[in-house]
Amino acid sequence: MNNGTTSSPPAPRRLIELVESAAARHPEAVALETPGEAPLTYRELMAAVDRLAHHIVAQHGPVPSRIGLIGTKCARTYAAYLAVLKLGATVVPVSHAAPAGRLRAIAEAADLSLVLTDNTAGPAAALAEGSRCRTVGIPDLDHAPGGDGFSRPADAPAPQRTAYILFTSGSTGRPKGVPVSHANALSFVTHNIARYRAGPGDRMSQNFDFAFDVSVFDLFVAWGSGATLVAPSAQDLMHPVRWVNSTALTHWTSVPSAVTTALGLGELTPGCMPSLRMSLFLGEQLTVEQAEAWHAATPGGELENVYGPTELTVYVSAYRLPERTEEWPATANRTVPIGHVYPHLESVVVTEGREADEGELCVRGPQRFDGYLDPKDNAGRFLTSGDAGFVPLTAGVPGPADWYRTGDLVRRDPEGMLTHLGRLDSQVKIRGHRVEPAEIEGALRRHEELTDAVVLAVEGRVGSLDLVAYYTGGDVTSRDLRGHLSALLPSYMIPRRFTRLDAFPLNGNGKIDRRALARPSDQSGEASS
Template structure:
């Protein structure tokens, strides 16, 4: 099995002290590998690194030449088109912060992001132009010019609103819903992002000739891995078509993918469709999974399909810049660690980061994961969101920061994730703190039930949701992927493992889980489905 070092890449651009912004990395790569392919879209369009930079400079020229003052933040509403990638780089080259807005997000959500970010200018590619114009009453919307291989015009001087020091300037702002459902803006600086990219390029060793996936939407932070680990190393970014990710073997084989990154749900979907045969993806050197818990069953299925590659399970909330811990699996599956919930550990923090596990204000081996270090953001766009999200050591105690108390670099970010730390410091993700529900007065961890369901040989994957019961309180509903199995058999198995109050009264088999736009299991949709089924049963319609 590869140790991800077969293709050493010159790290001149990564280590160059002059590269203090993400766009500087791309410029440096363009100088070193001008004719290497930087981008390959699903419809066959390609751009070399030279062409990518020239096209981005043309967009800069068009925006600056319009005579407007370049705002500190520029929105991008775009699909995965050539124009979108060019515009992404152009916004950074203009010295502005990019605020990606998913073209598939509800209009109300888009409007909220525009208002929270204070956007006065939004760029849109042709495919997203009509939808983006719905925002014209909030900001100026401009169409991205078509890329061209012609030489870029001479730079046009332009005025910035409030220029910042390059390294400390904000590279991008992404919005997360958190547990409240209200968008929270997460600003990530160039320094945060470069710390991540530099380490990952050294860890994964991509380079010219390698072909990396770009599955995630621009509004989801793993896209930063896709874009800048590729563009900082000279690899090719390969864009999937609408159905390619659901059929990974076909796509990986046809496009000769060497580096894969996605959420683990993709594995379950492919396995459920019986499209993950052994030795079917020999080109893969590295497969990285993040965004959800990676189960042992999922990892084993992917390993059998790509035996020549390495698998890593990575973890990190948006606030900690893409991923901040990782666990690399050994070639021998028999040596893999066995955890209480049947998932692969998330590993240990990257160098330059500290992690503590906290329960009731004290360090422990099972509790909330809190991290600080070079990738930790400096605080939310709305400072009021910082209250309670950071911990500070005060007189030997850990205390949450109060409202209007800005975080310091030594403060820990509270991830809201429940973990267990082993003796060697390896972390296992146990679930979200807000995934705890009360059933008949007992506190229940949904991930424990999911892990128990996956013990059945016919179950490929399982998701458990809590919905409102007819007579008040909460009720459990479980969904599984896999072979035909009687729900009564599953419940009988669970009774032998779990307390009776943790056994879902309803277990339903699906052909596929509904997914969000970023490939994660759509848990709210599953909860809605369970509620609808319960309502029909109550009315005697099913």
């Protein structure tokens, strides 16, 4: 019986269902543009996903619960990402620029038996040599075997199943796996589709590596809304203004250092990017000077500073700057506030176990992950609250009521506005990547000529942070040290400068005095560039 009402389609329970829904609504809209390749409509993209799903099954047989993905920004890699999700597996993106040692560490931690790659002769070959992983090349989309209309497995995962696992830098010297569920990701993505009014006709940048969590925003806010995802080439990233104008981008997302790059090239002039309607910056503190320059370059566009760690599913707060610069808030450190935490999440600022106006930001809610891949990494990373205040959770599995400790020092004003003041621990952001200096120190100590090493993040010449290394032991050249680290760490973790010392300065407690090392007078040494 028809009562005159139309039932709404069921809400997506998995990321792939969100994309399929958009593709059904906008089959002929352009879904993806990649460098040097023909654009793909949503109909063409989803047909390619079906064919790749067939290919994976044909090549591997039973689908493993987790599948690694190593690829560049080509159509094959994007389609393979979705094909893994369609198969009901967890996708584990690994940077194509990661050295072999890191690849093997991630493959072991994630227990990977299958890795998809767009280049079987590249990093994946080194991975296959040193692990039990089997690598399968992603075929050209026009030649992928199998038919269209692939059906997902009958036992497709529930929303609480893991959608993807990303690996962050770990203080123990090994990467930490962060599993994010479909429910976590959908909570984030659906909120941001509405927040940024994304839809057909919008053209959204995809500046980030698949192994960097912001790629989840890029891919699924675009593909969940019917917008076009536009990927740059390496050359495009060196000239952001030129790329924005040549592709008529409407939405931009990047780290603030992109502003510094454009300024250094003399390309960021007032009114130079009229197509941009929304620009988001994250990963580093956004300075007022950077914001002013980008704001002037995007007449009529809006600019936001957003914040969040991988464990809370990309980001959890945002601050949209007023159109008139004279109305911008003044902060003591001349950075743009990170705004208010999303309304569907809860947050608290904690100092010494009590709520305060300044302290560590802690968050809970549907975007909070359920704990690290290795449960040992959970110790101390969550707070439980009760009559005794906020107490670190030292054992067991975190429950929904527990708070994730971001490790970020913030100040909250009476209206709930947050300003980021820095890290509570030694973890830093380098060009948007989260870095534990201890991991670099551990890699340096593996050099046979070095006795000890200390790595610091110091203010660079252009306002961003630079890594500098100090070491004791043999008189090794920076070229040698850079080559040593390049075999172990991603490029963004290679220090800019190396300095040999006869001994490290010590404080009154007999510990290495890192503050003394960080003084400008001590920052001599050979640059690694």
